[in-house]
Amino acid sequence: MANNLDLELDAVLNHSTDNIVITDGRGYVLRASPSCAEIYGVTHNALIGRNVEQLELEGVFKPSITKLVMQTGKQQQVMQATVTGRTVMATAFPVRNEKKEIVRVISVSHDLTEIQEMKKEYESLQVQSERYQNELDVLRTREQTFHSIVHESKAISRIKTLISRTAPSDASVIFYGESGVGKSMFARELHKESKRLDGPFIEINCSAIPDTLFEAELFGYEKGAFTGADRQGRIGLVELSDEGTLFLDEIGDIPLQMQGKLLQVLQEKKVTPIGGRVEKHVDFRLVAATNRNLEQLVEKGLFREDLYYRINVIPITVPSLRERSEDVPGLIFKKVEEINERYDLKRKLHPQVLERLYHYHWPGNVRELENFLSRLLLTSSEELVTVEDLKGIFESKERRSLPASEGKPLLSEGFQLKEELKKVEQHWLQLAFDECNTTYEMSKLLGLSQPSVVRKLKEYKIDSKTNHDPKINQN
């Protein structure tokens, strides 16, 4: 007849969600919970009386944790793969008599299969989500390139022809030009006209990634590669560009210590994630852009010469808007149309407004023009936008910027750099003069010494009109 201790033990074995196996000191199974059939593929009865070494040979427990406990005399923990294809975490410990001999080994196995499956599912969902992100980027790319490139100038026509000619090849292209001239737009156009259109267009703004995260973002990392890393690891942006275009925007801002690694990836078309051992082949077309002078950066030792030659295969320079002022009217019309459509408006610009906008030189290029028009159209109350609506927003812009070039490109025949620089100096000096009460304040604002300010005021005759001004009298 079973005693209370036996009854209690049976109850624990029968109701435990973990699988429990108890052997004697030589590894013969004395008791096992009923769940062992599900986990180990062997019925409870078939286990009783069998030795763990034999069961290990048959692949039932692999490795046998009871055997490990008998060999080491200590508690053990192992992950086991079972014949039913399950993954279990088994913990076993010895039970000793008064003479310290092992008389029992108790093992408790926790089924991790579900967790493992959830983990796998999570990993595959992660990859899928990265892919969807790509698809979205591509869709966005198509939507953006759908808006035609507005141009009247020969310079932009030439660029469009060059893009059409070079798009079908896989040659690397780099766009140079000031911020906001349309470099990213042309890069997308190149992708759209290339045979990689159906692949992803992965845009990386090199200046927006902190130096410390650069490698991880570009090349990815395996799980647990470094402290603070995503526990599941991450696919790098370079790998995501497989079969598509890798667009490295602001490439001139890439940290020097990363340039060698990037060059290697560009040459070999293979990436190894941080903490990983397997190289992955990636098939991408490289397109880059920068608003910096890479040749000068090379001369100063801030940009690797070999990387420069690798990316500078087809250089395309996009001129600033003030060098192609003939593009301004078309851009204004197109952008007004787009903004009206986006915000469900019906705004029109009064001819006087157009006149003022044509003659402004747009130092922030097309982006500035776009942003300005959005602001103007959204803040004016009537359908017809008049010069009144420009008050406040446009006048301060004109005042703060360089002297208008009256619609002519600044760099035309007869251009004199010295004269132009003088005009700029006089302009800023006048602005500071209007805003400050003393030449000391002016010197702080302009970053000049106070005697230089006085000398320059005299040189540009700014003081001669206002000799009574406290600015001069206080000096």
Ligand SMILES: Nc1ncnc2c1ncn2[C@@H]1O[C@H](COP(=O)(O)OP(=O)(O)OP(=O)(O)O)[C@@H](O)[C@H]1O
């Ligand atoms: N010729 C054009 N026709 C229509 N839209 C244009 C044209 N040029 C530029 N744009 C628009 O101007 C905005 C700025 O362009 P984009 O972002 O391509 O400039 P960027 O030179 O890459 O600037 P950054 O160097 O700051 O990244 C975008 O919305 C773009 O669509």
